[in-house]
Amino acid sequence: MAKWTESDVGDQSGRTVLVTGGNSGIGWDAVRVLAAKGANVLLSCRSPERGEDAIRRIRDLQPKAQVQLLQINLADLDSVRAAAARVAREHARLDLLINNAGLMATPQQRTAQGFEMQFGVNHLGHFALTGLLLPQLLRTPGSRIVTVSSNGHRPGQIHFDDLQWQITYSPWAAYFQSKLANLLFTFELQRKLSAAGSTTAALAAHPGGSKTNLGNENPGGFFNTLLVKSRPLIERFLLQSSAMGALPTLRAAVDPEAHGGEYYGPDGIGEQMGHPIRVNSSRRSQNPETARRLWQVSENLTGVTYDFTLR
Numbered sequence: 001m002a003k004w005t006e007s008d009v010g011d012q013s014g015r016t017v018l019v020t021g022g023n024s025g026i027g028w029d030a031v032r033v034l035a036a037k038g039a040n041v042l043l044s045c046r047s048p049e050r051g052e053d054a055i056r057r058i059r060d061l062q063p064k065a066q067v068q069l070l071q072i073n074l075a076d077l078d079s080v081r082a083a084a085a086r087v088a089r090e091h092a093r094l095d096l097l098i099n100n101a102g103l104m105a106t107p108q109q110r111t112a113q114g115f116e117m118q119f120g121v122n123h124l125g126h127f128a129l130t131g132l133l134l135p136q137l138l139r140t141p142g143s144r145i146v147t148v149s150s151n152g153h154r155p156g157q158i159h160f161d162d163l164q165w166q167i168t169y170s171p172w173a174a175y176f177q178s179k180l181a182n183l184l185f186t187f188e189l190q191r192k193l194s195a196a197g198s199t200t201a202a203l204a205a206h207p208g209g210s211k212t213n214l215g216n217e218n219p220g221g222f223f224n225t226l227l228v229k230s231r232p233l234i235e236r237f238l239l240q241s242s243a244m245g246a247l248p249t250l251r252a253a254v255d256p257e258a259h260g261g262e263y264y265g266p267d268g269i270g271e272q273m274g275h276p277i278r279v280n281s282s283r284r285s286q287n288p289e290t291a292r293r294l295w296q297v298s299e300n301l302t303g304v305t306y307d308f309t310l311r
Contacts, residue, residue, distance in 0.1 A: 003267075003275040004247065006033050009254050013038035016091050016140075017253075018133070020044040020072060020126065021101025023054035026148070026207050029246035030098060030253070032058055035065040042070040042087065044101065074101055074125030076112035077302060084132035094136035096253055099126040099147040099182075105171040115301065116164040118171075122178035124302055127185060131304040137200050138310050145189065145202045146252045149182040149263070151271055153206075154282045156180030158294055181294060183263070183281050188291035190261040196308035201260030203252040204281075208266035208273050210245025240266075240273040248276040 017034050021027040022043035035041045035058055045051030051069040058065050070086065073079040087094065102122045111120035130137075130145055137143045156176030159165075165174055182204065189202040248264040258264070263281050268274030284290065299305050 004251050004255070004277075005275065006243075006247070006250070009033055009037050009250055010256075011038055012254070015039045015095040016042070016093055017096040017098070018042040018044060018070065018087065018094060019098040019100055020074065020129070023047070023050045025242045026210055026246040026249060027098070027100040028054055028057075029243045030100065030249050031067065032061065033246070033250055034096075034253075035067050036062050038066075039096075040066040041068075042091075043067055044070045044072045044083070046071070046073045046075075072129070073112075074121045074129070075117060077125070077128055078112065080125055080128045081132060084129060087133060088136060091136060093140040093143075094133055095140050095143050097130060097133060097137060097143075097145045098249060098253060099130065099145070100249065101126075102148065102178075103175075104150075104152075105175050107171070108165070108169045113301075114164070116169075116174055118174045118178045119163060119165075119181065122175075123181035123185065124298060126182075127298045128302040128304045130189070131299075131302075131306045134306055134308070138198055138308070141199050143200045144253055145186075145200065146249055147182045147186045147202070147204050148249055149186075149204050149206045149281075150175075150179040151206055151208070151265070152176045153179040153183050153285055156282075157284065158184070158290055160293065160297070163297070180282070180285055183285035184287075184291040184294050185298070186263075187261060187286060188288070188295050191288070191291075192306065192308060193260060198308060198310070201258075203258060203260060203262050203264070205248035205252040205264040205276070206271070206279075207242075207245030207248060208268070208271055209239040210242050244273065244275075251276040 017039045019031050022031040023045040031041050055067050072083040103118050109117035186202050186204040252264045264276045265271040265279040266274035267277040
């Protein structure tokens with residue numbers, strides 16, 4: 001069977017796409033490909049300077065690319081609400097939302113609303129953004145929501161007794177929790193979309209091991225310091241390019257044969273590298289009771305409730 005590549009991305013003309021964290025890594029490569037195929041892309045970035053630089057780099061490759069900056073700080077729900085309101089004012093339809101931005105194993109920090117930073121950005125920020133953009137997505141036939149998870153979801157657990165890591169903090173365990181939350185959210189969202197009879201679909205993807213700026217922060221300790229110092233060797237032998245890492249996201253986003261509730265990742269050993277195929281996720285990620293509980297907690301924490309009524 002032929003390997004799925006960028007050339008399999010069909011014409012995206014007339015489609016409006018939003019990619020969070022589109023200024024670097026696999027997010028930038030997803031924007032690059034979608035813009036080259038004719039999509040109108042909203043490149044979301046916290047920093048206007050980095051966002052504009054990313055757009056310039058895309059236009060160097062594709063002078064006619066339709067890309068505009070949408071400033072969002074996912075660590076601040078007020079910023080998320082402001083960005084979603086701008087999208088609602090300026091765009092009647094939204095064909096594709098790619099929840100890509102993320103943090104990995106960072107030093108302990110808090111969001112503007114006091115959430116643990118990785119859980120707040122990787123999960124809660126995207127949960128709020130998706131809910132606020134749901135009206136445009138529901139009004140757009142065949143729209144998709146793709147959330148980027150990680151192989152790190154496999155050891156992850158949802159610590160409902162200490163979601164914000166106020167008792168003890170483990171940078172890697174916090175990351176694993178947030179990536180498990182991404183999948184629980186995706187699968188529960190698809191169940192709710194199906195129950196509402198919506199043509200909008202929720203899918204997930206993971207990039208395997210890819211050369212991005214994730215993991216460059218040292219949260220401290222011998223192991224993490226060793227990882228940072230070993231980064232050149234890790235990148236040389238264990239990581240693929242960000243362009244390859246973006247392929248699972250792109251396949252989930254545009255493949256006509258992809259369906260809601262599916263999860264895409266690389267086809268290589270351990271799903272570390274390779275071309276995108278449909279992959280399986282952990283048993284914990286497929287637990288509907290955990291997903292429902294996390295959904296309710298997420299609505300309570302963000303103040304965003306989902307309305308699946310098409311208006």
